[in-house]
Amino acid sequence: MSKDDARNRILDAAGPVFAAKGYRAATVREICEKAGMNVASVNYYFGDKENLYVETIKRVRPPRIEEKLQGAWSTETSPADKLRDFIHAMVRALCGAEMFPWLPELLKREIANPTPACEGLLQEPFFANFDLLQSILVEILPPDTPPHKRHQIAFTVIGQCVHFRVSRKIAAMLIGSDEFEAHYGPDEVATHISRVCLAALGLAPPIVEPGRKRDQV
Amino acid sequence: MSKDDARNRILDAAGPVFAAKGYRAATVREICEKAGMNVASVNYYFGDKENLYVETIKRVRPPRIEEKLQGAWSTETSPADKLRDFIHAMVRALCGAEMFPWLPELLKREIANPTPACEGLLQEPFFANFDLLQSILVEILPPDTPPHKRHQIAFTVIGQCVHFRVSRKIAAMLIGSDEFEAHYGPDEVATHISRVCLAALGLAPPIVEPGRKRDQV
């Protein structure tokens, strides 16, 4: 087995374990066992556990929304459509339909309790996504909107996307798992968030179905 | 020192430690040291570490929004005002201006990674707050709104409140700590969330200032 093979086998095993249990509770013994390697191999290939964790995160660069969809936009794409696309891409990314199904869980942990060693690694994609969202909002908002308001709106958008992912368990508990499985797929969630945000920004009618409203003032 | 005094001293010390480090990383040694007690006292008074954790959470019942403000509502209070009040109370509760400043941090951990032993304990206040919010939404939404839509809207409200609290660190990182400290106090955050939600529900104009919009269709 080549050196890189061994490294990758350990990294492949480490990702899910770190994601499932967190840095501290994950043990190198379990990781090595799942990788079919000896306990000492982590230290041989990565020096120590912490560096293995850093390398694990380095390998799975968090998704950059920009790369996924900005190519699909033309100059005539409306800001509203861009915002919709952004939200859909973000929700999908957070739900983890990608190569590493455990990545969202790991990101969740890093968002809630950042590991000092990895703060820098995760900053970059966060900044990139945040900037992309802001560039969309700049197109939507009046030119003299103060930056802090634009930022707050950006957090409103991102916050909902993140929350629908992070609070899965509690959400399922509150509404029952039947309804959860029926109505909280990525597309439905993204559509809901898009409607809320576009309505709040005045780019779409309020989210109550038109003509059904009880008493419109 | 009486038995209850000793118990309380340990509980007082345990809260912040559990909140800061999580159940697993928190050590009974550190807790006992901060409580000025011997290492063995945790087992003497609480049996084991897990039970100490359960008792810690039992003692700090998460805040119930209802108790704080429903008394202030009359029959003429508009649903929009109720929603505003709810959001303000929730944000303030999550920011932890109360007796246990470390409670929000601990709740954050339990939301992201529920401890089996405490799931039941936290369910009740969550259910209560969720129900209160829904009763407000019932007044706002058309009578034939399907329940799952109402639930999604409720999560939009709660999600933003939670997110602005949970993602503090990352938010401060993205926008800079100066702007964060200037514009992310409980009142300002709650006002922002209220505006977004009321606008999305058609109970207030869109959040861009009236008359400033670039191109209204």
Add this chain to the structure above:
DNA sequence: CATTGTATCAAACGAGTGTTTTAAGTCAAT
């Protein structure tokens, strides 16, 4: 005062952890 029950403490135990050591194995180049 002697006894009993409670509270505290230092010390140690046993399990689990990351890490190191040491020796054996592998394999290509000489």
Add this chain to the structure above:
DNA sequence: ATTGACTTAAAACACTCGTTTGATACAATG
């Protein structure tokens, strides 16, 4: 065939953790 660097494997090490133990101090009780 031999060398020598690289890799694997088993064991042990050093440390931390939760927990237990046994001794001690002390107050209440008869």
